[in-house]
Amino acid sequence: MSSSKRKAPQPKVVFEGVSKTFKKKGEPLEVLSAIDLTVDEGEFVCLLGPSGCGKSTLLNIAGGFERPTRGSVKIDGAEIVAPSSKRVFVFQEYGIFPWASVWDNVVLGIRHKSKAEQHRIVGEVIELVGLEGFERAYPMELSGGMKQRVEVARALAVEPDVLFMDEPFGALDSLTRLTLRTELLRIWNERKPTILFVTHDVDEAMQLAERIVVFSARPGRIAEIVSVDMPHPRDIGGVEYGNIKNRLYELLGVTHMI
């Protein structure tokens, strides 16, 4: 998360010709086809597409949990072959440990650091996600939104330079989702990690991303990359917002005028 060399965009995550074919009941199932994408350092990119188009698979490949059938993913020029703590996942259903307090959940990834460092970092990220006062609470005492904040805090504690988020707010009510989006944007502005965020929610992508990568249905291909060159907070009632949103729906093949 260096802030010193952010003048010219630096490629951070580079997908080159990534394809993935799974075997399903002995039959090949092509899930991703020839994905080329460069995400710059500090960029916030959303992956948007219909269910089953391979969004999670692409993140799993970038995270080193799956291998591509063809092509490669490089981060800082090095090919990804295994997971690393510098690249952190936040999943919708990943789940924090129910038997550990908020503090203990957040400290998990940085146990190798000195006690003083742990204290500083955990205190900082807990404040960043707005959970001060809940350090000693257990997950059963928290709302869904608060649990998701713990998850985000845990990810931030390891100071990742790339954050992969797979529908992290999908299970939450719409008001909590809105709040957490705003908070994520604030955190991104403060720390500028590179973020790849999967969603099938057009508004979520519109509110968050600098660029939206729209996927076609399976096998997932990039249909178009849509830039959202609008400052935050975005005027969601404005013409520009409406035009981009219409384009996204068009690309997704959905009629949304009702």
Ligand SMILES: Nc1ncnc2c1ncn2[C@@H]1O[C@H](COP(=O)(O)OP(=O)(O)OP(=O)(O)O)[C@@H](O)[C@H]1O
């Ligand atoms: N490990 C696996 N083995 C076999 N098939 C798989 C595996 N993982 C995913 N698939 C298949 O690959 C396709 C894409 O799955 P993936 O989870 O990447 O889609 P997605 O775009 O994330 O969908 P959603 O929006 O519903 O989360 C699906 O048809 C799924 O059944």
Ligand SMILES: [Mg+2]
């Ligand atoms: Mg998925």
